[in-house]
Amino acid sequence: MNLRKIILKELLERRKQFLTSFIAILLGIIVIVAVKSVSNSSEKAIAIQLDNLGANILVLPQTTTIDNYFAADINAPEMPEEYVERIASSSIKGVDNMSPKLSARMNIGEHSFVLTGILPKNELASKPIWQTSGFADPGLQAACDPNNIMNTSRGYEDPKLQRKVIDSLGEYDCITGSDVASKLNLKEGSPLEIKGTELKVASILPQTGTVDDGRIFIHLRTAQKILGKKGVINAIEIMGCCSAISEGLLGNLRNILPDTKITTINHIVQTQVKTNNTMAKFSVIFLIIIILVGGISIGNYMWSNVEERKKEIGSMLAMGASPQNIYYIFIGKALILGVVGGVAGYLLGTLAGMILGPQIADVKVLPVPLLFVWAVLIAVGVSVIASYFPARKAAKMDPALILQEI
Amino acid sequence: MIKIENLSKKYNSKGNSVVALNEVSLSIKKGEFISIVGPSGSGKTTLLLCMGGLIHPSVGKVNIDGASIYDLDIKERAAFRLRNLGFVFQTFNLIPYLTALENVQIPLSLAGNNNGNQTERATELLETLGLGDRLNHKPRELSIGQQQRVAIARALANNPKIIMADEPTGNLDPNTTNETVTYLNLLNQTGITVVMVTHNPGVAERAQRTLRLVDGRVL
Numbered sequence: 076m077n078l079r080k081i082i083l084k085e086l087l088e089r090r091k092q093f094l095t096s097f098i099a100i101l102l103g104i105i106v107i108v109a110v111k112s113v114s115n116s117s118e119k120a121i122a123i124q125l126d127n128l129g130a131n132i133l134v135l136p137q138t139t140t141i142d143n144y145f146a147a148d149i150n151a152p153e154m155p156e157e158y159v160e161r162i163a164s165s166s167i168k169g170v171d172n173m174s175p176k177l178s179a180r181m182n183i184g185e186h187s188f189v190l191t192g193i194l195p196k197n198e199l200a201s202k203p204i205w206q207t208s209g210f211a212d213p214g215l216q217a218a219c220d221p222n223n224i225m226n227t228s229r230g231y232e233d234p235k236l237q238r239k240v241i242d243s244l245g246e247y248d249c250i251t252g253s254d255v256a257s258k259l260n261l262k263e264g265s266p267l268e269i270k271g272t273e274l275k276v277a278s279i280l281p282q283t284g285t286v287d288d289g290r291i292f293i294h295l296r297t298a299q300k301i302l303g304k305k306g307v308i309n310a311i312e313i314m315g316c317c318s319a320i321s322e323g324l325l326g327n328l329r330n331i332l333p334d335t336k337i338t339t340i341n342h343i344v345q346t347q348v349k350t351n352n353t354m355a356k357f358s359v360i361f362l363i364i365i366i367l368v369g370g371i372s373i374g375n376y377m378w379s380n381v382e383e384r385k386k387e388i389g390s391m392l393a394m395g396a397s398p399q400n401i402y403y404i405f406i407g408k409a410l411i412l413g414v415v416g417g418v419a420g421y422l423l424g425t426l427a428g429m430i431l432g433p434q435i436a437d438v439k440v441l442p443v444p445l446l447f448v449w450a451v452l453i454a455v456g457v458s459v460i461a462s463y464f465p466a467r468k469a470a471k472m473d474p475a476l477i478l479q480e481i
Numbered sequence: 482m483i484k485i486e487n488l489s490k491k492y493n494s495k496g497n498s499v500v501a502l503n504e505v506s507l508s509i510k511k512g513e514f515i516s517i518v519g520p521s522g523s524g525k526t527t528l529l530l531c532m533g534g535l536i537h538p539s540v541g542k543v544n545i546d547g548a549s550i551y552d553l554d555i556k557e558r559a560a561f562r563l564r565n566l567g568f569v570f571q572t573f574n575l576i577p578y579l580t581a582l583e584n585v586q587i588p589l590s591l592a593g594n595n596n597g598n599q600t601e602r603a604t605e606l607l608e609t610l611g612l613g614d615r616l617n618h619k620p621r622e623l624s625i626g627q628q629q630r631v632a633i634a635r636a637l638a639n640n641p642k643i644i645m646a647d648e649p650t651g652n653l654d655p656n657t658t659n660e661t662v663t664y665l666n667l668l669n670q671t672g673i674t675v676v677m678v679t680h681n682p683g684v685a686e687r688a689q690r691t692l693r694l695v696d697g698r699v700l
Contacts, residue, residue: 076579076583076586076587076589076590076596076599077590077596078590080583081576081579081587084578084579084583085578087578088577088578089578386572386574387574387576387577389574390568390570390574390575390576391587392535392559393533393535393562393566393568393570393574394562394563394568394587394588394591394635395559395560395562395563395564395566395588395591395592395639396559396591397555397556397559397560398555398556398559399556400559400591473536474530474535474536
């Protein structure tokens with residue numbers, strides 16, 4: 076026999092009374108965990124979708140417009156290639172991949188195309204749509220968080236894939252968009268001469284419906300030679316982790332590249348931030364509800380419990396229990412209530428999230444281990460704080476009022 | 482063994498001051514069996530609880546074996562009760578959700594005994610009091626007399642020097658009353674000091690000495 080056994084035996088004996096408070100705390104934790112699980116998975120799903128769009132940040136020379144970039148204006152301003160190294164060597168977090176580009180519009184025969192010099196590994200990794208071209212392994216995917224279990228591939232971190240990409244685009248290889256291939260009647264392996272430089276078509280991209288259909292991609296070094304623009308580029312496409320974007324990645328990039336223009340796929344990021352904020356507000360509301368409803372319910376239960384156990388408290392004091400022992404009995408009970416409520420709330424809340432997530436947010440919800448810690452901490456915190464005053468009253472009870480029986 | 486000097490206790494209730502004990506002084510020798518009698522509200526239980534270190538008197542001192550128990554802090558006084566005193570109440574005050582064995586184990590647990598020692602000692606006491614076949618019964622499964630014997634076993638758990646019994650026979654029929662007082666007499670014969678509050682003159686007569694309390698004073 077010890078005080079812990081006394082607490083447990085009392086809980087089991089009066090389990091019906093205990094159940095009401097337990098349900099109050101349990102429901103609160105279930106709702107919080109379910110909302111947080113769904114919002115967490117939703118954030119990750121949006122992050123993956125955003126990443127799969129390819130680059131989501133553009134670094135352009137200060138005087139360039141977005142139109143210059145997409146039109147590959149021959150007069151588009153340039154910036155030093157050294158900027159790529161500046162980003163790579165910085166401690167900025169959230170840059171998943173970079174693709175420096177040098178583009179220029181040029182005519183081949185009667186047709187006008189955009190010649191784009193790229194560093195192939197990076198370019199391919201940030202353009203998942205290219206994976207279906209057969210040029211890269213179909214499993215190649217980029218993701219905000221490579222460890223994300225929702226993403227089945229390690230993406231461009233896979234050395235085998237990286238080698239394949241680098242090996243495939245040699246110095247005189249080129250990849251053409253579908254329009255280029257059809258207009259110039261090109262096939263894989265066809266020769267292509269650009270300004271006196273002989274190239275070989277390594278791959279033809281499937282139709283994308285974008286400006287990429289009219290592009291000829293060649294190695295950045297070759298493009299710089301052909302265009303006579305050594306050591307310069309006119310854009311860096313960055314695939315930034317979406318959460319990092321909302322946490323100030325753009326500002327950090329501007330700090331190290333002050334004479335550039337940095338833009339993002341703003342509306343997507345804003346939508347995600349808005350969704351996250353809405354979910355966060357819901358979580359706060361539920362947190363307040365659980366503190367109020369759960370706390371009041373537990374406090375009320377504890378006050379009744381102390382009243383009901385007056386004689387027991389008196390007997391314990393007479394037997395030699397100290398007020399601290401009495402305090403421990405009630406706070407220990409609150410701890411058990413909190414721990415059991417937190418653990419059960421986490422399990423049921425996660426289950427609820429997994430069932431409801433696909434229906435209400437169209438996302439697959441997976442357990443979030445960190446929420447387990449929060450669920451238990453919140454439940455224990457609410458339970459212990461609500462029980463503090465009843466426990467203190469029990470510990471300070473006057474035996475004279477309890478034990479006088481005549 | 483127990484020396485009470487000028488003990489007074491006042492309660493304040495709704496602005497009124499009620500004197501429960503009024504300058505009580507008395508001495509109880511080691512090994513005595515004392516009964517305290519008096520009408521309802523005369524301060525008998527207050528005196529017993531003051532003696533037991535459970536109610537701080539308004540004025541006066543309680544010395545037990547030379548220790549002024551109200552000069553001890555709350556924790557020390559609780560430890561003092563644990564080592565030296567055993568209480569028996571009119572309504573037994575057994576913990577309803579624990580078995581007879583577990584009820585007797587509580588003071589042993591508070592004294593720091595391990596589970597094996599607790600079980601051994603509690604079983605021995607309950608068997609001595611004829612409850613060997615009721616170890617795992619909860620209070621509601623025991624008769625009134627059996628419950629009182631569990632309460633006595635619990636009071637004896639830590640080998641107290643003094644047993645303080647507050648109307649131990651108040652809820653018992655004549656046979657069980659006789660049985661309970663006989664137990665108290667037997668305990669007293671082993672050297673334990675017994676202080677018993679009672680309404681019953683027949684029970685009071687079985688003590689070695691009777692103290693009469695009226696309006697908070699010892700006559």
